[in-house]
Amino acid sequence: MSIAATLRRRAASISLIVGIFLFWEAACVIFNISDLVLPRPSQVFETLVRFAPGIWPHAYQTLYTTLVGFSLGVCIGLSLGVLIGSSRLAFDTAYPLLVGISSIPKVAVVPIFVLWFGAGTVPAILTAMIICIFPIVVNVATGIATVEPELEDVMKTLKASRTEILWNVGLPRAMPYFFASLKVSVTLAFVGSVVAETVASNRGVGNMMMIASSSFNVPLVFAGLMVLAFLGVSLYVLFSLIERRVAGWSMRKNDIAAG
Amino acid sequence: MTQPAPRLHAVADASPVAPDAPPARSPARAFIGFDEVTVTYGRGESATTALAPTTLAIEKGDFVALVGPSGCGKSTLLKLVAELLKPTSGNIFVAGREVGAEPIRIGMAYQNATLLPWLNIRDNVMLPLKIVPPFRARYRSARKGEFRDRVDALLEQVGLAGFAEKYPWQLSGGMMQRANLSRALIHEPNLLLLDEPFGALDQFTREELWGVMQDLWMATKTTVLLVTHDLRESAFLANRICVMSARPGRIIEDRHVPFAHPRSIDQTYDADFVGLTQHLRSLIMEARAETGSGIVVPQHAPEGA
Ligand SMILES: Nc1ncnc2c1ncn2[C@@H]1O[C@H](COP(=O)(O)OP(=O)(O)O)[C@@H](O)[C@H]1O
Ligand SMILES: [Mg+2]
Numbered sequence: 001m002s003i004a005a006t007l008r009r010r011a012a013s014i015s016l017i018v019g020i021f022l023f024w025e026a027a028c029v030i031f032n033i034s035d036l037v038l039p040r041p042s043q044v045f046e047t048l049v050r051f052a053p054g055i056w057p058h059a060y061q062t063l064y065t066t067l068v069g070f071s072l073g074v075c076i077g078l079s080l081g082v083l084i085g086s087s088r089l090a091f092d093t094a095y096p097l098l099v100g101i102s103s104i105p106k107v108a109v110v111p112i113f114v115l116w117f118g119a120g121t122v123p124a125i126l127t128a129m130i131i132c133i134f135p136i137v138v139n140v141a142t143g144i145a146t147v148e149p150e151l152e153d154v155m156k157t158l159k160a161s162r163t164e165i166l167w168n169v170g171l172p173r174a175m176p177y178f179f180a181s182l183k184v185s186v187t188l189a190f191v192g193s194v195v196a197e198t199v200a201s202n203r204g205v206g207n208m209m210m211i212a213s214s215s216f217n218v219p220l221v222f223a224g225l226m227v228l229a230f231l232g233v234s235l236y237v238l239f240s241l242i243e244r245r246v247a248g249w250s251m252r253k254n255d256i257a258a259g
Numbered sequence: 260m261t262q263p264a265p266r267l268h269a270v271a272d273a274s275p276v277a278p279d280a281p282p283a284r285s286p287a288r289a290f291i292g293f294d295e296v297t298v299t300y301g302r303g304e305s306a307t308t309a310l311a312p313t314t315l316a317i318e319k320g321d322f323v324a325l326v327g328p329s330g331c332g333k334s335t336l337l338k339l340v341a342e343l344l345k346p347t348s349g350n351i352f353v354a355g356r357e358v359g360a361e362p363i364r365i366g367m368a369y370q371n372a373t374l375l376p377w378l379n380i381r382d383n384v385m386l387p388l389k390i391v392p393p394f395r396a397r398y399r400s401a402r403k404g405e406f407r408d409r410v411d412a413l414l415e416q417v418g419l420a421g422f423a424e425k426y427p428w429q430l431s432g433g434m435m436q437r438a439n440l441s442r443a444l445i446h447e448p449n450l451l452l453l454d455e456p457f458g459a460l461d462q463f464t465r466e467e468l469w470g471v472m473q474d475l476w477m478a479t480k481t482t483v484l485l486v487t488h489d490l491r492e493s494a495f496l497a498n499r500i501c502v503m504s505a506r507p508g509r510i511i512e513d514r515h516v517p518f519a520h521p522r523s524i525d526q527t528y529d530a531d532f533v534g535l536t537q538h539l540r541s542l543i544m545e546a547r548a549e550t551g552s553g554i555v556v557p558q559h560a561p562e563g564a
Contacts, residue, residue: 168390
């Protein structure tokens with residue numbers, strides 16, 4: 001893809017975002033919408049700056065619980081994915097269970113975590129973890145389980161052990177799947193920790209938004225939303241960059257084809 | 260095509276291929292022996308017998324081509340030799356012993372090249388050296404420079420000089436098959452198993468690769484078992500052709516190919532060569548007609564069926 005085309009695309013998406021904010025601002029002014037319903041973006045940004053020292057610890061807390069939960073989720077998800085992907089029996093046995101677990105709305109487990117661990121950081125971390133495990137497991141398991149049978153035959157005739165096949169073929173092959181799932185999972189982890197904070201915590205952006213809304217500080221609620229959006233997008237971008245570095249081989253072909 | 264090829268393999272045996280009849284040895288003594296081997300896939304209602312009782316002896320240094328109608332059990336036979344599959348009944352002997360007793364070094368290549376897309380060609384070809392015993396120890400102790408030279412020499416031999424740093428997606432189908440062959444040979448196998456390796460290539464590329472394959476075989480004298488549906492290919496490369504019947508497969512003809520190596524593509528249009536391929540063709544046509552699979556050719560109606 002040419003640089004000019006990339007720049008044009010970037011410019012287009014930035015102007016779309018700016019345009020939406022302008023439209024929002026204009027709509028609020030023209031229709032004379034009350035701050036209590038929908039504050040103007042300028043108000044939101046102003047609140048963001050004014051309350052920055054107060055918002056920061058909450059943002060930090062949310063980022064912390066999200067990342068800890070996400071890291072745990074990645075470790076568990078990757079191990080489970082490898083386990084399930086490399087054994088037909090494990091795949092057949094565990095898959096229905098995983099689908100069952102995944103279909104539970106994760107918000108529903110927050111009260112249980114609160115019951116077990118009390119309100120605060122731990123339920124947020126656990127919710128973030130639980131919510132991001134499934135996409136990772138499914139993706140990694142799929143990547144490993146779909147190694148071409150011919151390639152597996154070639155490896156077996158070389159008397160490669162299961163670990164060697166996994167290490168040389170299965171895992172590298174699963175990497176693009178894994179990183180694709182990381183991008184999804186990190187955003188989901190955010191959802192998890194914010195939901196848990198909203199329900200049962202005295203810290204975090206979710207909790208801040210709850211308090212702000214109960215005191216009708218609507219611009220602050222929206223400021224919290226902005227913070228979440230910013231954190232979410234940043235992590236998404238971070239993992240996209242890592243993906244490009246580690247699993248770039250799976251995208252190269254498309255780049256060539258497009259250029 | 261007949262440049263003095265660098266010696267690649269320890270198993271190299273300088274004796275020329277004598278164009279005389281294959282010696283009849285008992286399977287248990289042969290390099291690869293099949294003694295009344297059968298394979299049935301599945302159980303009960305859905306059971307498919309892929310291989311009828313098959314007895315076969317392959318000698319060291321042989322280049323055996325396996326031809327037959329599609330679905331007759333050629334790949335099954337290959338998998339048995341590679342120990343990827345256990346026979347339902349009968350015994351398989353490799354290197355004079357029952358499978359499993361003594362390690363044999365096998366190289367394998369399928370029609371689907373299955374090169375690893377995240378590795379360049381050199382690293383793809385090097386893969387077996389990471390895994391197969393005498394090499395893996397040295398691979399771990401980081402003497403990779405030596406292996407690098409070795410891979411590059413082999414790549415040059417198969418006509419891929421200068422492609423070591425390229426990635427699989429930058430190669431044409433023919434080049435990928437060259438790399439695939441290299442990967443199957445880099446660890447000096449004493450047995451090379453090829454399952455329709457040139458099946459997906461166009462005629463010219465295929466003929467080019469026959470030349471490459473012939474040179475490699477003449478340089479290494481590795482025992483080769485080649486599954487193919489191309490009769491010209493079998494007669495060009497092999498010194499022995501086994502024709503299989505339709506499923507359940509059994510060997511209905513075991514033919515020696517008298518032409519001396521190296522053979523040229525032009526030779527494949529000679530009368531005796533064409534005679535051989537036509538004979539093979541009629542055998543396979545009959546085999547197909549017997550089970551009613553495929554097109555029934557009227558002039559080769561099955562006798563006594
Ligand atoms: N894993 C399997 N399970 C059940 N049937 C199989 C399996 N593999 C092969 N077969 C059947 O066995 C027969 C022989 O297969 P194969 O050896 O692949 O034939 P060929 O390579 O000669 O085309 C075919 O009819 C095929 O459908
Ligand atoms: Mg086959």
